[in-house]
Amino acid sequence: MSSAFDKLARPVQKWIRQQGWRELRDIQARSIRTICETDADLIVAASTAGGKTEAAFLPLISQVFDDPFDGTGFDLLYIGPLKALITDQAIRLASICPEAELPVVPWHGDVSQSIKTRALKSPKGILLITPESLEALFIRRGLEISRLFGATRAVVIDELHTVLDSERGVQLRSLLTRLELTIKRPIRRIGLSATLGDMDLAKAYLRPDAANAVQLIEADGGEAELRLQLRGYVSGDEGENSPSATDAIAAHLFKHLRGSDNLVFAGARQRVEIYADRLRELCEREHLPQEFYPHHASLSREHRDFVEHRLKDAAKPTTAVCTSTLELGIDIGDVTCVAQIGAPFSVAALRQRLGRSGRREGQPAVLRQYAVETQLTPESSFVDRLRLGLIRSIAMIDLLLEGWCEPARPQALHLSTLVHQILSVIAQRGGASASVVYSILCREGPFRKVTTEVFADVLRSIGHTETGLIEQSGSGLLLLGPAGEKLVEHYSFYAVFQTPEEFRLVAEGKDLGTLPIDNVLAPGMLLIFSGRRWVVQEIHDREKVIMVKPAKAGVPPVFGGDPGDIHDKVIDRMFAVLEGGTQPAYMDAASLKMLAEARAHYDQLGFRATNIQALGEGTSIIATRVGTVKTSTLALALRSEGFSVERHDGFLLVEVGHETPNLQTVLADIRSGEPVDLFLEAGNLMSEKFHKYLSAKILHLDAVSSKLAPEILPQLANAIMRKGPAN
DNA sequence: GACCTGCTGCGGGCTG
Numbered sequence: 012m013s014s015a016f017d018k019l020a021r022p023v024q025k026w027i028r029q030q031g032w033r034e035l036r037d038i039q040a041r042s043i044r045t046i047c048e049t050d051a052d053l054i055v056a057a058s059t060a061g062g063k064t065e066a067a068f069l070p071l072i073s074q075v076f077d078d079p080f081d082g083t084g085f086d087l088l089y090i091g092p093l094k095a096l097i098t099d100q101a102i103r104l105a106s107i108c109p110e111a112e113l114p115v116v117p118w119h120g121d122v123s124q125s126i127k128t129r130a131l132k133s134p135k136g137i138l139l140i141t142p143e144s145l146e147a148l149f150i151r152r153g154l155e156i157s158r159l160f161g162a163t164r165a166v167v168i169d170e171l172h173t174v175l176d177s178e179r180g181v182q183l184r185s186l187l188t189r190l191e192l193t194i195k196r197p198i199r200r201i202g203l204s205a206t207l208g209d210m211d212l213a214k215a216y217l218r219p220d221a222a223n224a225v226q227l228i229e230a231d232g233g234e235a236e237l238r239l240q241l242r243g244y245v246s247g248d249e250g251e252n253s254p255s256a257t258d259a260i261a262a263h264l265f266k267h268l269r270g271s272d273n274l275v276f277a278g279a280r281q282r283v284e285i286y287a288d289r290l291r292e293l294c295e296r297e298h299l300p301q302e303f304y305p306h307h308a309s310l311s312r313e314h315r316d317f318v319e320h321r322l323k324d325a326a327k328p329t330t331a332v333c334t335s336t337l338e339l340g341i342d343i344g345d346v347t348c349v350a351q352i353g354a355p356f357s358v359a360a361l362r363q364r365l366g367r368s369g370r371r372e373g374q375p376a377v378l379r380q381y382a383v384e385t386q387l388t389p390e391s392s393f394v395d396r397l398r399l400g401l402i403r404s405i406a407m408i409d410l411l412l413e414g415w416c417e418p419a420r421p422q423a424l425h426l427s428t429l430v431h432q433i434l435s436v437i438a439q440r441g442g443a444s445a446s447v448v449y450s451i452l453c454r455e456g457p458f459r460k461v462t463t464e465v466f467a468d469v470l471r472s473i474g475h476t477e478t479g480l481i482e483q484s485g486s487g488l489l490l491l492g493p494a495g496e497k498l499v500e501h502y503s504f505y506a507v508f509q510t511p512e513e514f515r516l517v518a519e520g521k522d523l524g525t526l527p528i529d530n531v532l533a534p535g536m537l538l539i540f541s542g543r544r545w546v547v548q549e550i551h552d553r554e555k556v557i558m559v560k561p562a563k564a565g566v567p568p569v570f571g572g573d574p575g576d577i578h579d580k581v582i583d584r585m586f587a588v589l590e591g592g593t594q595p596a597y598m599d600a601a602s603l604k605m606l607a608e609a610r611a612h613y614d615q616l617g618f619r620a621t622n623i624q625a626l627g628e629g630t631s632i633i634a635t636r637v638g639t640v641k642t643s644t645l646a647l648a649l650r651s652e653g654f655s656v657e658r659h660d661g662f663l664l665v666e667v668g669h670e671t672p673n674l675q676t677v678l679a680d681i682r683s684g685e686p687v688d689l690f691l692e693a694g695n696l697m698s699e700k701f702h703k704y705l706s707a708k709i710l711h712l713d714a715v716s717s718k719l720a721p722e723i724l725p726q727l728a729n730a731i732m733r734k735g736p737a738n
Numbered sequence: 739g740a741c742c743t744g745c746t747g748c749g750g751g752c753t754g
Binding site: 146 | 742744
C-alpha cells in the first residue's frame, strides 16, 4: 500500500485514514501509480462497487492539489450516463474534497439553475455532467468552452461499456474531440467500465489514434461461486387442474424468493406487469405483506425511487420484477438471486445482470433461468418444435460460463448522429466551412468511416430546400437555415436518441407513469399498470393524459420495441447444442425433456444432413446458422425476389408462391454474386432520430453499415447450399 | 422478437 499511498496528496491521505481503510484495493494502487507516474489514458475495469471511482479520482484530485494546471476552468471532468449516477458520485466526491478548495459541481437537467450559474461564473473543481448537458454547453456557450475547460487535466467516463458504439457513445466521442480541438491540447481520458468481452475495442473507442498506448487496469477475477438452475415450463396445456406456465413460474418465484432481496428480469415491460400482478395477488391471497414490485422505464420516477429504496433497505425483503432499468449503474446493494424469464438477448446483458448477486463475501451468485415453451400439437410450427427459446438460453449460459460476451460493432456510419453533430458544430461556431466541419467530425472525430463523398451527400440532403436545416452563405460558410435554427434552439435537440410519443397515466391526481400512444384505449377499458389494476375514465388527446381509477381486473398494455441482434457466435452455439448430446447438470427434468424433444425434431427435420428443407406445400425452412444481421440480409434478398420470409434464430421460413422463382435457383444466383436489391421490400428505414432528414440513398448506406452485411451473401448462400436438399 | 438513457432559457408570480 505504501508506495501508492505515498503518491497521494495530504488531504486525500487524510480522507483515506478517516474512512478506516486498512489498505487500497489492487486496482486502486495500480491506477494511482499509472496516473501519478505517466500521462497515459487508461481503462479501469471492475464490477459495480469495485472501487473504480476512487481508483480514478484519488490520484487525480491529488494532482489538482499538488500541481494544478494553468488556465481557467474546471480541473476535472466526469461524464456519466445517468442523472442518478451523477447525483450519487457528486456526494461521494464531495466527501473527499474539502469544499473551499475543490468544489464538486453536479450538472444535469434536474440540477438547479443557481448551481449552474455559480459554476459558470467561477468554473473550478470537478464538473460531473451528462453527454446531453455537455452538448448544450457547446451549443449555448460555444465561445466559452476554452474558458470553462482551459485548465481541465482529465476526463473520467463512467460506465464506458454502456456507450461503446451506441449513438450516445459516438456523440460523446465527438464532443471529447471537439473539446480537445477547442482548447488545443489533448485531455487525459480515463474510462471506468465493467469487464468487457474485447478490451482492445474499448481502448480504440477511448483513444482512436493511440489505442495501444491506453493502459488497462483490470480487477482479477476472484469471482464468487455460481449456482445455476434452468427450469422448463410448458404453456398452452393448462387443463382444469393444471396452472398456466405464467402461474407456475409466479408460484415458484413466490415460494423461493420471498423473504430476501432479488431481481427478476422478465424481458419486456408487458411481462413485468403480468408477473408483478400475479405475485402481488399471491401475497394478498396468503395475507402476507407485499414485497414484489414492478420496475421499468414507463413507471413514474416516484414509484421507481420507492422500489430502489426498498431494495437498499436491509430490513424490508424486496423483489423487483424488472427490465434492464435495474441492470445498470445505481447501487442497489447485493441481491440474493437473479431470475431471468425467457432467453436474454445478449450474453453481455446476462453477465451484467448476474453481477448483481453474489457480491457479498462468501455468498454465491445465483441465477434462476426460466424457459417457457409451447405445448406441441400436430400443427405446431418448427420454431416451437425446435424449442428455440430454450436452446438460446442454454447457448447463452454456456457462453457466459466460458467468459465470452459480445464485442461492439465498430463499423457503423452513425449518419443520424452525424447530422446532429454537423448542426451542433455550426451552432457552436456560428457558422463553419464544409471542409472544417468534415475535418473536425470525420478526420479527427469518430465519424472516420464517412468518406468526403458520403459527407457531401449528407450535406446536400440536409441543405435540400424541403429540409432546410442548413444553408450556404455567399462566402461558402455553412449556416443554420430557418428549420435548423428552430430544431437546435429547442431543448429536445441535445439528446441523439429517439424517444416515442407517450400518454401520461394519472390516478387520483398522481402520475403512475407513461404509455406508448399506439395503445388503443377507450373509457371503460381495463388495464394492469404499475403492478395494479385500473379502469380508464377519461382520455385527453391534446394533453396526452389518461385518467384511471382502481379496478378489480385488467390486461397489460402493449409497449412495443425493436427486436435485438443475436450474435453469430450465439447462433453457432445453438446449433452445437441441437446437434450435441450433453445434458447440462443445471437443467431440471422438464427442461431436459424439452431439450430431448428439440434434438429429436431437429434430426427428424433432417438438418444434420441439409440446410434446406421443404415443409409441405410451398414452404421451406433454411438453416442459415448465423446471427440476426446476416440472416436478415438473406431475408431481404429473398423478399426482393418475391418470397415471403419469416426470421427466426438461425433459420428462415420461406413461403414459395406460384409467381416466385425456384428457391434453389435464386440461392445459386446469390452464390454466384448476382446483384440483389436489398431495399425493394425493406420497409421503413428511419429508425434513428435524424434519419428523416436523409435521402433514401444515404439511409441505405447507413443500414448496410450497421444492420446488414450484403458482402457475405455469396458466401452464406454457398455455405447453405453445400449442405443442400437431399434431391 | 427488447430494453435503456436525456433536456435550456425565460417570464410570471410569489416571498422575504
